[in-house]
Structures are given as structure tokens and as C-alpha cells.
Amino acid sequence: MNQPNSLITLSQFDAALFDLDGVLTATAKIHAACWKRMFDDFLKQQAAKTQEPFEPFDIINDYNLYVDGKMRYVGVQSFLASRGMQLPYGDPADSPGYDTVCALGNFKDVYFDEVLHSQGIEVYEGSIALVHRLRHQRVKIAVVSSSHHCKAVLEAAGIEDCFDAIVDGNLSDQLHLAGKPAPDAFLLAAQQLGVEPSRAAVLEDAISGVQAGRAGQFGLVVGVDRAQNADALLQNGADRVVHDLSELL
Known part of the structure; x- marks a missing residue:
């Protein structure tokens, strides 16, 4: 795609901060399917209670607008709010169910675990290939993900040793970082790598992710268009959008 800064290369920066799901691994579609399974079960239950029509979770629009890239419970609250619904927040130790956020x-986490262990x-x-190229060029590399499964996914994919820092949902919870x-989370990763945000590039497929990159004043925000939403990525903070990161090699 031809954005004005299309000649900018990642090797001009000291660090590259990669999102995980949908950028490094094809897990975004798994997450989306798990969210749909969970929310559809919940919405069917609610429709039965209220005698109103069942309106299923839209795996494209609802996922991209309300859930993608956000921490799990924030995603639940965001989608429920879009339907005019509220639930008690509850506690992270709650058993999977339909009564609290x-x-x-x-429940969604249980579904993802099932897929992770059954399908790889x-x-x-x-x-x-881009990660390896940047490492060869001595660019520091981090993964920044809201997923609590980040390290398990990296291990399952056999790429856990490729990164100088990992900031995941578990660490964000421990440090009470906003999602x-x-x-x-991106600012923490830059700090861990010892680089200024202006000297780091963010690579994201989620609208919320490119918004975070822009809010952190990073030197470059690259949107990865996996869901035919290039315009939305550009409008929300991406400097450049690619269909695949091989375009940056």
C-alpha cells in the first residue's frame, strides 16, 4: 500500500514492538471464534430470559470494534456496553459462567485453551522472517500482547527465544497497566529494551493497538491488515498499512 512514508524501514529504529495475535501468529481468528462461541451462548441465554430476538456476536465487526487487542475483561465490558448490557465485574478467580464480566x-479463556492444545x-x-532480519540488523525485538496465553503461544510456535522482552496480559495485571x-504496555516494553518511544516501531493488526502506538508517540506505527480494515487502521493511528509483514523485508 502506498502511504507517504512507505520508504521508512524498520532498520532505521532501535526497537520493534510486535503484537502477537494476528501479527506474529494466526491466533486472532482462533480468539475471534472463541469470543463468538462464548458470547453467542450468553446472548442466547439472555434472549430466552427477556423473550427478545437473539442477535449473534458478529465475528468481524463486533470482534474488531469491541474486543480485538483489548485485555479480556475490558473486551467483555466493551461488547456488553455495545448491546446496552451490564454485569457485575466479579473477580478474576470466578469460575467460567454467565453472571459476571x-x-x-x-469462559472464553477455557475455549482458547482447548483449541491451543488440540490444534497447535x-x-x-x-x-x-522480518523478526529474524531485524535481529540480524541488531534491532531489539519485543512482543506486546494483552493475551494471558502469550508465552504458551510463543512456545507452541517455537519462537519464544526470538524476543528480547515480553509484555503480556499477566505482567500487565501484575503491574496494573491500562490495556x-x-x-x-508498549511504553513498558520500550523501557525494558532501553529505547525511547520515538526510536521504536509498533506493529499491530488491531485498531486498539494502533491507537496505543499513536498515543505513546512511537516513531512508527505499522498496521497489519488481516481483516480488510486498512482504512480503519490508518484513521486510528497507523503510519503505514501492509497486508503482510514480508512487505517490509
Whole structure:
């Protein structure tokens, strides 16, 4: 795609901060399917209670607008709010269920665990090739993900040793970091790598992720268009959009 800064290369920066799902690994579609399974079960239950029509979770629009890139419980709250619904927040230790935000999020987590262990993980070869190229050029590399499964996914994909820093959902919880679209996790990754945000590039497929990159004033924000939403990525903060990261090699 031809954006004005299309000649900018990642080797001009000291660090590259990669999102995980949808950027390095083809897990975004797994997450989307798990969210749909959980929310559709919940919405069917609610429709039966209220005698109103069942309106299913839209795996494209609802996922991209309300869930993608956000921390799990924030995603639950965001989607429920879009339907005019509220639930008690509950506690992260809640058993999977339909009565609290945390219980719903934990149900989705159970579904993802099932898929992770039964199907394995597919990587985007162009992304991994770019990671290796940048490492060869001595650019520091980090993964920044809201997923609590980040390290398990990296291990399953066999790429856990490729990164100098990992900021995932578990670490964000421990440090009480605000989730995307806040830039906190990306800023922490830059700090861990010892680089200024202006000297780091962010690579994201989620609207909330490019918003976070822009909010953190990073030197370059690259949107990865996996869901035919290039315009939305540009409008929300991406400097450049590519269909595959091999385009940056």
C-alpha cells in the first residue's frame, strides 16, 4: 500500500514492538471464534430470559470494534456496553459462567485453551522472517500482547527465544497497566529494551493497538491488515498499512 512514508524501514529504529495475535501468529481468528462461541451462548441465554430476538456476536465487526487487542475483561465490558448490557465485574478467580464480566472472560479463556492444545499454532512466515532480519540488523525485538496465553503461544510456535522482552496480559495485571488503546504496555516494553518511544516501531493488526502506538508517540506505527480494515487502521493511528509483514523485508 502506498502511504507517504512507505520508504521508512524498520532498520532505521532501535526497537520493534510486535503484537502477537494476528501479527506474529494466526491466533486472532482462533480468539475471534472463541469470543463468538462464548458470547453467542450468553446472548442466547439472555434472549430466552427477556423473550427478545437473539442477535449473534458478529465475528468481524463486533470482534474488531469491541474486543480485538483489548485485555479480556475490558473486551467483555466493551461488547456488553455495545448491546446496552451490564454485569457485575466479579473477580478474576470466578469460575467460567454467565453472571459476571470475569466469569464470561474466563469462559472464553477455557475455549482458547482447548483449541491451543488440540490444534497447535500457525505462524505468519513473513512476520517471522522480518523478526529474524531485524535481529540480524541488531534491532531489539519485543512482543506486546494483552493475551494471558502469550508465552504458551510463543512456545507452541517455537519462537519464544526470538524476543528480547515480553509484555503480556499477566505482567500487565501484575503491574496494573491500562490495556490498549492506552500505550502503557508498549511504553513498558520500550523501557525494558532501553529505547525511547520515538526510536521504536509498533506493529499491530488491531485498531486498539494502533491507537496505543499513536498515543505513546512511537516513531512508527505499522498496521497489519488481516481483516480488510486498512482504512480503519490508518484513521486510528497507523503510519503505514501492509497486508503482510514480508512487505517490509
